[in-house]
Amino acid sequence: GQQLNQSPQSMFIQEGEDVSMNCTSSSIFNTWLWYKQDPGEGPVLLIALYKAGELTSNGRLTAQFGITRKDSFLNISASIPSDVGIYFCAGHPNSGYALNFGKGTSLLVTP
Amino acid sequence: GAGVSQSPRYKVAKRGQDVALRCDPISGHVSLFWYQQALGQGPEFLTYFQNEAQLDKSGLPSDRFFAERPEGSVSTLKIQRTQQEDSAVYLCASSLAGTPTDTQYFGPGTRLTVL
Numbered sequence: 752g753q754q755l756n757q758s759p760q761s762m763f764i765q766e767g768e769d770v771s772m773n774c775t776s777s778s779i780f781n782t783w784l785w786y787k788q789d790p791g792e793g794p795v796l797l798i799a800l801y802k803a804g805e806l807t808s809n810g811r812l813t814a815q816f817g818i819t820r821k822d823s824f825l826n827i828s829a830s831i832p833s834d835v836g837i838y839f840c841a842g843h844p845n846s847g848y849a850l851n852f853g854k855g856t857s858l859l860v861t862p
Numbered sequence: 863g864a865g866v867s868q869s870p871r872y873k874v875a876k877r878g879q880d881v882a883l884r885c886d887p888i889s890g891h892v893s894l895f896w897y898q899q900a901l902g903q904g905p906e907f908l909t910y911f912q913n914e915a916q917l918d919k920s921g922l923p924s925d926r927f928f929a930e931r932p933e934g935s936v937s938t939l940k941i942q943r944t945q946q947e948d949s950a951v952y953l954c955a956s957s958l959a960g961t962p963t964d965t966q967y968f969g970p971g972t973r974l975t976v977l
Contacts, residue, residue, distance in 0.1 A: 755904075782963045793866070793953050793968030794905065801963065839904050848893070848918055848962045852904030 757840050757853030764830055765861050772856040773824040774840030783816050783823035784841040784850070794839055798825070830860045864888070866969035868954050874975045875944045883939045883972045887956030894937050895966060896929055897953040905953050911937060912960045944976045 757774045764770060774783070782801050786794035798809050800816035800823060807814055813826045823842075827834055840853040867886045875881050887894050893912055897905035898921075907921040913934035922929070926944075931937040941948055951971040957964040 757904075791970065793955070793970050795968070796965055799965065841904075843962055847920075848895070848910045849907035849921065850895075850897075850905075850966060852906070854902070854904050 755840055755842060755851055755853040757856055759856060760854070761857040761859070763859045763861070766831060768830055770827040770830055770834075770858060771824060772838060772840075773822060774842075774853050775822040776842065776851075777821070778844060779820040780842035780844055780851075781820075782843040783814070784843075785812075785814050785823070785825045786839045786841060786852075788837045788839060788855070790836075797838075827858075830858075832860050832862055834858060835860050866954055866956055866967055868952075868969040868972050870972060871970065872973050872975075874977065876977055877946060878943050880940065880942045881944055881974065883941075883952050883974070885937045885939070885954030885956075885969060887935065887937070887954070888958075888967060889935075891956035891958050891967075892934075892960050893957040893964065893966075894931055895955040895957075896937070896939050897955065898923075899951040899953055899971070901950070908939070908952075941974075944974075946976050949974055949976045 784799050785797045788794045798814040803820050805816040811828045837855040837857050839855045841850045869884045896908040899905045909929045910918040911931040926942045928940045951973050953971045955966040955968045957966045
């Protein structure tokens with residue numbers, strides 16, 4: 752599948768700080784999704800974006816679908832220890848049913 | 863209600879053995895996906911079923927990998943003559959409808975280790 756470039760690879764922050772991570776692609780995507788994966792579990796959907804320019808919030812999480820349809824970012828405000836985990840961006844390309852995933856951002860939050 | 867379940871959760875195989883991994887999707891979900899997640903990587907698509915029809919198997923890495931969903935519910939991913947590079951977590955996901963952008967719900971995965 753098409754490569755999604757996700758950054759940063761890892762983040763180590765203090766509780767209460769804001770976090771930002773992003774994802775880019777060389778190809779256009781029809782949807783952008785952000786998932787969180789805890790150890791030993793499957794990914795859980797956090798936010799789904801369906802239109803270019805769309806800005807969506809889910810509690811302390813905010814994500815945007817880039818105007819070019821080739822990028823997306825996820826912000827987490829006022830981080831808490833349970834935000835620890837690996838965050839993946841994913842997207843649907845123009846054709847097919849497969850989701851393409853980034854390599855993930857590992858987030859560590861210290862109390 | 864119950865989510866996607868997978869069994870076994872852990873499987874250790876000797877190189878050359880055949881393995882079968884099971885996925886029970888959410889009841890009533892039309893679509894079923896298999897993904898392979900190597901250590902430190904994101905999931906990679908393997909194959910897609912809509913009911914019992916396998917509509918996309920473009921991600922299967924070799925002809926040693928075979929998936930089926932004969933009655934449109936439970937699915938089995940079979941790997942023949944396992945190799946060390948097959949070691950990974952195999953994730954199953956299901957979605958309610960047959961549209962590409964429908965939300966995919968993931969199971970906990972089966973961790974396969976090939977010695």
